[in-house]
Every structure is written in C-alpha cells, then in structure tokens.
Amino acid sequence: MSLSVQSVTLELGDGDQKIRALDNVSATVLSGELAAVLGPSGAGKSSLLAVCGGLRPPTSGEITVAGQVISSLSPAALTKVRRDLIGFVFQQSNLVPALTALEQLLLLVHLKGRRPKAADRERGMALLDEVGMTQRADRRPDQLSGGERQRVGIARALMSEPKLLLVDEPTSMLDQERGHAIVELLAERCHQHQVATLMVTHDQTMLASASTVMHIRDGKLIQER
Amino acid sequence: MFIAFRDLKFAKGRFLLMALVVALVAFLTTLLSGLAAGLIKNNISGLVELDVTHLAFEYNNKPSYRNSMIDREMWEGWRNADGVLAAEPLGHTMFNARMIDNSSLDDVVLWGIEPGSFLEPVASQGEALGRVENGVIISKLLVDRGLKIGDTFILDRVLTELTVVGIVDEFNIGHVPIVYTPIRKWQEATYGPPGGPPPGEKLPDILFDYATLVALKLESGLAVTEIENTDIDFGTLTIDKAAAYEASSGYKEELATVNMIQSFLIIISAVVIGAFFTVWTIQRTREIGLVKALGGSNTYLLRDALGQAVILMLLATLFGTGGALWLGQRFIESGNPFVLDPQTVFSSSSFLVIAGLLGSAISVRLITRIDPIIALGTER
Numbered sequence: 114m115s116l117s118v119q120s121v122t123l124e125l126g127d128g129d130q131k132i133r134a135l136d137n138v139s140a141t142v143l144s145g146e147l148a149a150v151l152g153p154s155g156a157g158k159s160s161l162l163a164v165c166g167g168l169r170p171p172t173s174g175e176i177t178v179a180g181q182v183i184s185s186l187s188p189a190a191l192t193k194v195r196r197d198l199i200g201f202v203f204q205q206s207n208l209v210p211a212l213t214a215l216e217q218l219l220l221l222v223h224l225k226g227r228r229p230k231a232a233d234r235e236r237g238m239a240l241l242d243e244v245g246m247t248q249r250a251d252r253r254p255d256q257l258s259g260g261e262r263q264r265v266g267i268a269r270a271l272m273s274e275p276k277l278l279l280v281d282e283p284t285s286m287l288d289q290e291r292g293h294a295i296v297e298l299l300a301e302r303c304h305q306h307q308v309a310t311l312m313v314t315h316d317q318t319m320l321a322s323a324s325t326v327m328h329i330r331d332g333k334l335i336q337e338r
Numbered sequence: 339m340f341i342a343f344r345d346l347k348f349a350k351g352r353f354l355l356m357a358l359v360v361a362l363v364a365f366l367t368t369l370l371s372g373l374a375a376g377l378i379k380n381n382i383s384g385l386v387e388l389d390v391t392h393l394a395f396e397y398n399n400k401p402s403y404r405n406s407m408i409d410r411e412m413w414e415g416w417r418n419a420d421g422v423l424a425a426e427p428l429g430h431t432m433f434n435a436r437m438i439d440n441s442s443l444d445d446v447v448l449w450g451i452e453p454g455s456f457l458e459p460v461a462s463q464g465e466a467l468g469r470v471e472n473g474v475i476i477s478k479l480l481v482d483r484g485l486k487i488g489d490t491f492i493l494d495r496v497l498t499e500l501t502v503v504g505i506v507d508e509f510n511i512g513h514v515p516i517v518y519t520p521i522r523k524w525q526e527a528t529y530g531p532p533g534g535p536p537p538g539e540k541l542p543d544i545l546f547d548y549a550t551l552v553a554l555k556l557e558s559g560l561a562v563t564e565i566e567n568t569d570i571d572f573g574t575l576t577i578d579k580a581a582a583y584e585a586s587s588g589y590k591e592e593l594a595t596v597n598m599i600q601s602f603l604i605i606i607s608a609v610v611i612g613a614f615f616t617v618w619t620i621q622r623t624r625e626i627g628l629v630k631a632l633g634g635s636n637t638y639l640l641r642d643a644l645g646q647a648v649i650l651m652l653l654a655t656l657f658g659t660g661g662a663l664w665l666g667q668r669f670i671e672s673g674n675p676f677v678l679d680p681q682t683v684f685s686s687s688s689f690l691v692i693a694g695l696l697g698s699a700i701s702v703r704l705i706t707r708i709d710p711i712i713a714l715g716t717e718r
Contacts, residue, residue, distance in 0.1 A: 159714050159715065162714060163711055163714060166631070168631060168709075168710050168711045168713075168714065169711055189635070192630070192633055192634070192635050193633070195631060195632065195633040195710075196632070196633020196634075197633070201631055201632065201713070203628070203631075203713055203714065203715070204714070204715050205715075207624075207628045207713055209341060209625055209628065209629065210348060210625065211341065211344040211345045211347070211348035211349070212341070212344055216340075216344065219340075220340060220341070220629070220632070221632060221633070223340040223638075224629070224632060224633050224634050224635075224638060225633075226638075253348070269632075273633075281714055281715070282715075
C-alpha cells in the first residue's frame with residue numbers, strides 16, 4: 114500500500130479558537146488506485162491532503178507513504194519526502210509563472226539538485242505527450258487555458274515518479290466536460306504509472322473514474338465504499 | 339538559478355526599472371568618488387607631492403600653515419636630532435597676484451624652499467630654481483590662468499616681482515596654486531618691506547632666520563616619544579604627512595561632506611534594493627509556497643533569490659559605473675577636478691554591490707517564513 118492513514122487527528126488554532134479539522138481519520142490507498150474524498154467546503158478535505166502531503170504535521174496518529182512513516186519527520190525531511198515520494202496536483206494548477214510547460218516539469222529535476230539532461234527532457238516531453246500538451250510545451254501559464262494548465266500540472270506531478278499523488282479539487286476551475294476529461298486522464302495516468310492517488314473534490318459528478326469513494330464531514334471520514 | 343534567470347526574463351520590466359535605479363546610484367556614487375578624489379588632489383596635491391614623512395609646526399594647539407612661525411634654531415636643531423634623515427625650512431604665505439598689465443591671477447601660495455633641496459619639485463617644463471634672479475616654478479593651475487615660462491607677475495601688497503622659470507603639474511594647497519620660490523625671496527616677500535629694501539640698503543639678516551615649518555624626512559619606525567622629545571626641545575609640534583593634509587584649509591570639511599553624501603547614497607541604495615526584493619518576495623509568496631510544496635528547500639530558494647540580486651546588482655552597477663567613467667573622462671578633459679583611478683572606482687562600486695546584497699539578503703529571508711501549505715489555495 115502506498116498511503117496509510119491511521120487514527121489521524123488534526124487540531125488547528127488555540128484555546129477557544131481550537132477546531133478539530135480531522136477527527137480520528139483512517140484510510141488506505143493502494144498503488145494504481147484512485148481514491149476520491151467527497152465533502153463540502155470546510156469538511157476537512159484540504160486538511161487531509163495537507164497531513165498526507167507532509168505540509169502539516171498531524172496532532173496525533175500515523176501517516177505512512179510508500180512504507181515510510183512521515184508524520185513525525187522534521188520539516189527538512191518532509192521537504193525531501195515531498196520531492197521524492199509525493200506528487201501534487203493543485204487547484205487552479207499552481208504553475209510557476211515564468212516557466213514554460215516543459216520547464217515546469219524540469220523544475221523538479223533542479224529541485225533534486227541536478228541539471229536536467231537529455232533523458233529528463235525526453236521524459237518531460239513524453240509526459241506532456243501523455244496529457245496532450247506536446248504542442249504547447251514552450252508556452253508559459255499565461256499562454257495556456259485553464260484545462261491546459263491543469264494537464265501540465267498532472268504531467269508535473271508525475272515527473273518525479275511519485276509513489277503517492279495528492280489531487281486538490283482538480284476540476285474546480287473547469288467546466289463539467291473538461292472536468293470529466295481531466296479526472297479520466299488522472300485515473301488513466303495513476304493506473305498506468307501505478308501511483309496511489311488521493312483526490313479531494315466537492316463535485317459528485319467527478320466520482321465515476323474513482324475506484325474508491327470516501328465522504329468527509331466535520332473532519333470525519335464517514336463512509337467508504 | 340533555474341527560476342531566477344527565467345524570472346529576470348519574464349518580469350524584465352520590473353527588473354529593468356530596478357536596475358535603472360541601481361545604475362543611477364552607481365553612476366552618482368562613482369561620479370562623487372571621482373569628484374572627491376579630484377577635490378582632494380586639487381586641495382592637497384602640493385603636500386602629497388612633497389617628499390617628506392613629517393612636518394614640524396610651531397607649537398600650538400593645532401597645526402596651522404597660517405599661524406606657524408619657526409626660527410633657524412628650530413630647523414637646525416631638527417637637522418641634528420636623532421632619527422632625522424633630512425630637515426629643511428619651508429615658508430608658506432598666501433598672496434594675491436597680478437600680471438604686469440594688472441590683470442588678476444587670484445590667490446597664490448608662495449612656498450619658500452631651499453633650491454636643490456628635497457623640497458624642490460622637478461619641473462615638467464622649464465628649469466630648476468636658483469638660476470634666474472627672482473625665478474619661480476609655478477603650478478599648472480596658473481598656466482590655465484594665463485601664465486607661461488618667461489612671464490613676470492607681481493605679488494600684491496609687497497610688490498615683489500617674480501619670473502616663471504618652470505612649470506609643475508597641478509600642485510596646490512587649499513585649492514590655491516603653489517608658487518615655488520627660493521626661501522630667501524620668500525623671506526623678503528613675507529617679512530621685508532613692500533617693494534624690497536630701499537636703494538643701496540640691504541635687509542637685516544634676522545629676516546632670513548624665519549620660516550613657517552620644518553619639512554622632515556624621518557627614519558621609518560622612529561619612536562613617537564623620540565619625536566615628542568625633539569618637539570619639546572625645539573618648541574615644535576610634529577605631525578605625519580597624512581595628518582598634515584587636515585591642516586590644509588577646507589580639506590577635512592570637503593572630505594566629510596563628500597563622504598557623507600556617498601554614505602547616504604549607499605545606504606539609500608541598500609534600502610531601495612531591500613524594499614524592492616521585499617515587495618518582489620511578497621508578490622512571489624504563492625509561487626515560493628508552491629516550489630516548497632513540490633520539494634524545494636529554503637537553501638535552494640534563497641540561493642535562487644540571492645543569485646537574482648547578484649545579477650541585478652552587478653549588471654546595473656557595471657552599467658552605472660561605466661556611465662560615470664565616461665562622464666568623468668569628459669570632466670577631466672574640460673579641466674575639472676576629477677580623478678579616475680581603479681581603486682576609487684572599485685571601492686565605490688564594491689561598497690554599493692555589498693550594500694545592495696545586504697539589503698536584498700535581509701528581505702529574501704522572508705522566503706524561509708513562507709509556509710508551503712499556501713500551495714493548497716488558502717492558508718489553513
């Protein structure tokens with residue numbers, strides 16, 4: 114299994130302002146599986162992504178990514194885990210404005226401390242080809258549509274060959290048709306690359322491609338099928 | 339530097355604007371450095387060119403070219419003191435001078451020196467002192483005012499006539515051109531009656547026993563106490579050559595003013611650069627959070643941001659300094675006091691780059707405080 118969440122609680126704020134964003138949450142996602150977490154705004158979807166992605170330490174519980182317990186690691190070690198084991202697909206794609214589509218992918222090679230070689234460029238172009246963006250490889254984000262940016266975001270997430278893909282509301286800025294296409298693309302890629310994928314969304318119509326669906330409300334995972 | 343280079347290209351408008359500000363500051367700093375060096379040269383070049391290590395003034399609270407007066411016993415005493423390689427009297431008096439046709443030459447400083455001594459400058463044109471009656475060597479500044487070799491001019495008030503026999507570079511003191519004259523002529527002009535002695539009479543010998551100060555060549559490493567003891571013996575106050583510059587009128591004030599302007603420019607530059615990179619970092623908060631979420635370390639991001647600052651500072655400083663050098667050259671050609679030496683240019687540019695990098699380093703520290711969680715949309 115590539116992601117294991119065991120009895121994770123996340124409390125935010127202090128004193129009277131303290132809220133329980135995640136309440137004793139447990140879940141597993143296997144390699145090649147697309148698990149969708151559905152819930153309304155404020156239910157804890159993004160908090161779940163934050164703890165699974167090492168962006169926020171849980172108050173209690175244990176998170177394991179590709180066999181490595183990440184819930185008690187230092188910030189520096191978590192940076193390395195995110196770089197080596199986890200791929201993110203963000204809401205609104207979140208691309209670096211100054212980089213072209215191909216450079217968004219090559220940035221991950223730089224973050225590992227080495228200059229991209231011809232093989233890295235070839236891999237980047239192959240991934241862009243998988244998401245149908247070969248012709249737009251030299252375009253910057255401001256020259257791409259919302260759907261195109263999201264496709265580049267998916268290709269970037271796969272560039273470092275992650276064990277876990279965390280996907281945050283990938284269709285929130287897209288119309289339904291394009292949204293469906295993106296989720297289908299994600300499902301295909303995670304299956305093809307055998308990556309465990311956890312996708313949070315508030316859109317029920319996007320669940321058809323998911324192999325597992327969980328519901329989250331008030332920080333609790335209340336249903337799993 | 340992967341993102342830094344592409345940011346420079348992507349946001350070239352903003353970076354060009356900032357580079358322009360840095361270039362203008364570099365331009366002003368270098369120009370001021372050149373002018374400061376020029377002013378210093380113009381003020382104390384005569385002193386700089388003196389082949390001495392120390393000057394001994396008449397004992398007073400502070401050394402003064404105008405108020406000092408020493409006698410023969412003093413300079414001869416110094417000549418025979420331990421650790422003294424050479425000692426010569428030097429006379430210093432300011433006069434207003436005019437040409438024979440009464441056109442003004444403005445102020446000149448008459449320096450009385452022993453012809454052939456180590457105090458006599460080597461004339462770049464003409465000949466040495468002592469061969470022509472009333473012959474003097476003049477600073478090039480007086481050539482710019484219309485004098486040439488063979489011309490005779492008059493010292494106002496004392497009506498002493500002097501003839502130009504040699505010309506040296508722009509040797510001045512207190513921005514006033516120096517006229518080098520044999521010390522006896524200086525003593526006549528300074529202490530004698532206007533127009534010289536009455537016909538058939540000669541000036542009393544006692545007039546020739548006085549000068550302004552003793553110019554000294556001391557052995558290197560001579561103990562300060564040794565110098566102080568000789569000072570006590572002869573009633574003098576000895577200062578080294580560098581300290582003697584400050585005794586030149588206006589030197590300290592000019593230097594302080596120019597240094598203050600330069601310091602302010604460098605501080606302003608550091609603050610402006612710091613402010614720019616602070617705003618730039620704040621604008622990039624989301625992007626930096628994203629790169630951190632993707633696995634970018636603080637070290638990687640700081641190196642990238644500082645690299646960007648280094649490129650900006652170096653290129654802009656190079657451009658601004660180049661402009662100042664070009665204008666400085668025009669200044670020199672038009673006879674203005676401006677000195678372009680590599681040390682002046684390098685030190686002013688280096689200070690600017692260092693100050694700018696300090697400013698940017700303080701601001702890009704913000705990077706370390708950015709939480710990668712903002713990549714998830716809002717700060718939760």
